[in-house]
Amino acid sequence: MSETAEARLKRMAMRSWRRGTKEMDMILGPFGDLHLAGMGPQTLDLYDQLLWENDQELLPWVLGQVAPPPAYDELIAEIGAFARARLQA
Secondary structure (H helix, E strand, O other): OOOOHHHHHHHHHHHHHOOOOHHHHHHHHHHHHHHHHHOOHHHHHHHHHHOOOOHHHHHHHHOOOOOOOHHHHHHHHHHHHHHHHHHHO
């Protein structure tokens, strides 16, 4: 049975908030809340894939400490910019 679009967004939103580290919860949770519903199909697929990445690898990508895999470059740049803007607010 295939997952409905609504169920997928709910699952991805929950997974954004329930990571494994509090730091990633506080980055991906708000990012997902604000952006998931407006993502196109390809970006949703990429973000869904990103949610399976290990937080210990993901956080340095978002912080700009380590280059992410090329497939994630644009998405990680967007998430990083979002996180920095929230810190300055």
